[in-house]
Amino acid sequence: MKLxxxxxxxxxxxxxxxNLNAKSSKKKLAEFIKKAHANLEKFEVNEQTGKKRGHLFExxxxxxxxxxxxxxxxxxxxxxxxxxxxxxxxxxxxxxxSRLSKSTRGWSKKQAAFFKKICATWKNLHNLCKKAGRLxxxxxxxxxIQVELFELMQSANEITELAKKIKYxxxxxxxxxxxxxxAAASGYPADEQEKYTEAAKVCSQGACAKKxxxxxxxxxxxxxxxxxxxxxxxxxxxxxxxxxxxxxxEKRRYSxxxxxxxxxxxxxxxxxxxxxxxxxxxxxxxxxxRDFSSGKLESKLSRxxxxxxxxxxxxxxxxxxxxxxxxxxVENGEKFExxxxxxxxxxxxxxxxxxxxxxxxxxxxxxEALEIFRYPRYRGQxxxxxxxxxxxx
Numbered sequence: 568m569k570l571x572x573x574x575x576x577x578x579x580x581x582x583x584x585x586n587l588n589a590k591s592s593k594k595k596l597a598e599f600i601k602k603a604h605a606n607l608e609k610f611e612v613n614e615q616t617g618k619k620r621g622h623l624f625e626x627x628x629x630x631x632x633x634x635x636x637x638x639x640x641x642x643x644x645x646x647x648x649x650x651x652x653x654x655x656x657x658x659x660x661x662x663x664x665s666r667l668s669k670s671t672r673g674w675s676k677k678q679a680a681f682f683k684k685i686c687a688t689w690k691n692l693h694n695l696c697k698k699a700g701r702l703x704x705x706x707x708x709x710x711x712i713q714v715e716l717f718e719l720m721q722s723a724n725e726i727t728e729l730a731k732k733i734k735y736x737x738x739x740x741x742x743x744x745x746x747x748x749x750a751a752a753s754g755y756p757a758d759e760q761e762k763y764t765e766a767a768k769v770c771s772q773g774a775c776a777k778k779x780x781x782x783x784x785x786x787x788x789x790x791x792x793x794x795x796x797x798x799x800x801x802x803x804x805x806x807x808x809x810x811x812x813x814x815x816x817e818k819r820r821y822s823x824x825x826x827x828x829x830x831x832x833x834x835x836x837x838x839x840x841x842x843x844x845x846x847x848x849x850x851x852x853x854x855x856x857r858d859f860s861s862g863k864l865e866s867k868l869s870r871x872x873x874x875x876x877x878x879x880x881x882x883x884x885x886x887x888x889x890x891x892x893x894x895x896x897v898e899n900g901e902k903f904e905x906x907x908x909x910x911x912x913x914x915x916x917x918x919x920x921x922x923x924x925x926x927x928x929x930x931x932x933x934x935e936a937l938e939i940f941r942y943p944r945y946r947g948q949x950x951x952x953x954x955x956x957x958x959x960x
Contacts, residue, residue, distance in 0.1 A: 596630050603627050612773040617654025621647045625663060632673045641678060645733060648685075652737035655777040664689070685735070688726055692741055695722055699748045708754035720749050737775040740766045744782055756793075760786060780806055791830055800830045800843065801850045808851040821858035821941065828857055841882040856880065858941045860913030865945040868909060872943050873952070880940045887932035888958050896929055901958045905933060908949045913942035915952075 603623050610616040628643035644667055651659045667674070667682035699719060723745045730739035747762030763786040770779035787802035803826040811822040823831075831843040847854045857879050865872070884905070891897045907918040915937040920930060 593634060596634055600627055600630055603630075612653055614654045614773065614776050617650050617652070617773075618656050618659060620653070621650035621656060621659055621663075624650055635673065637673070637675060637678055640674075641681070644682070645735065649734075649736055649774065652775045652778075653773050655775070661686075685733075685738075688729060688738065691722070692726055692738070692745065695719060695726075696741070696745055696748070699745055699752065702749075702752035704751040704756070705754035706756065713753075716749065716752055720746070720753070723749060736769050737778060740769045740775050740778050740782070743769065744778075744785075756789075760789065763789075776809075780809065787826070796830050796833050796837075797842075797846060800827065800834060800846050803827045803830060804847045804850045804855075807855065808853065811855070819853065819855065820939070821856055821861070823855040823857050827855070835878060840878045841885070844882050856939065856941065859943045860941045862943055865943050867947055868943060868945040868950050873950075876940065876942050880936075883936035883939060884933060884954075884956060887929055887936060888956060890932065891924070891929045892958060894928070896924060896926065897958055899958050903956045903958075905954045905956060906951065907937055908951050909942045910949055911945060911947070913944050914938075915940045915942070 603626060607620060607623055610620050612620070624643050624647035628640040628647060631637075631640035631643055644663065647663060648660060651663070664682055664686040668679055668686050670676045670679040698715075702716070723742055727739060727742040727746065730736075730742055743762050743766035747759040747766065750756075750758035750762055763782050767779050767782045767786070770776065770782070783802050783806055787799045787806070790796075790799040790802070803824060807822070807824040807827055810824075811819045814822065827843075827847075834842045834846075844854050859872070859876050859879075888897065888903075892899065903920055903922070905918070905920045907915045910916055918934050918937050920933055923930060
């Protein structure tokens with residue numbers, strides 16, 4: 568009888584110890600979740616941090632599952648998907664969706680079915696985009712009802728509603744882009760642009776930056792075809808600014824994209840040489856320039872080439888005049904004559920101007936502006952350039 572009593576006491580003590588371990592384990596898991604959320608607060612939402620944030624949210628989801636909190640895990644996994652979208656981590660998204668689509672211990676069939684549906688929606692969306700891309704754009708709606716077009720639009724709307732419901736931003740952006748392409752195929756070009764604008768807005772603040780750039784790029788090309796070149800140039804400037812943002816300032820200054828150069832040439836024909844600078848400065852705050860010295864070595868520096876360079880850079884000199892008028896250093900109607908030489912490497916040197924102002928802030932401004940100029944490289948003697956400038960309000 569005594570031996571039996573001892574066994575019972577040992578079992579009770581063992582159960583009590585197990586219960587204490589379980590409580591301790593739950594406490595550690597809860598502390599991990601708290602610490603992970605605190606770490607997430609330190610990260611900015613951008614392409615560089617997206618993958619790290621996604622992994623943290625994924626780990627939080629896994630820990631919530633261990634605690635038996637499936638709904639909390641569900642929310643954490645959705646946040647992980649959105650975080651992976653910020654860095655365009657397609658492999659991470661596919662891996663996570665594949666894992667969550669399987670019912671396992673602590674993960675119900677209902678939860679698995681939900682994420683399996685998202686996985687299937689992505690595959691369906693890619694197929695729908697391919698079909699829509701093959702459809703011709705129309706300037707007016709077709710006379711007859713297009714069955715295929717109607718069915719595609721229905722499918723796109725369903726994906727849009729699902730993405731909105733679960734707050735999956737990248738999926739929503741893709742669906743809206745698809746709706747825009749289908750609007751073009753339906754003969755509503757204005758609706759196409761509206762959908763692209765809406766999709767790009769969904770991806771703002773780093774939510775799905777790569778997709779945003781793709782949509783904006785597509786939108787800018789359409790605007791250019793419609794001769795809406797000011798808006799197109801603004802968008803191309805924005806896209807270019809992102810691409811060059813990590814470069815040193817000197818390299819960024821001469822990193823004007825081919826799209827910008829092409830559209831800028833159209834704008835200058837219609838609105839004058841200053842227009843591209845004004846739009847880019849307003850859009851990004853950092854104007855870029857075409858580096859003519861990066862091209863092939865020319866036999867000589869022609870007037871046509873000089874004119875092209877001045878179309879690109881001359882507004883920098885007129886900016887100096889404008890600032891000097893504002894500062895009261897020069898008056899309206901004053902005239903200046905600027906002289907400088909162009910080296911074989913395409914740089915402006917030996918600058919002087921007449922009459923010299925007092926104080927000489929304007930002269931300093933002229934000199935700094937000319938240091939930015941880049942002419943084509945050429946053989947032969949240095950060329951001297953004389954330029955008259957007049958102050959006009």
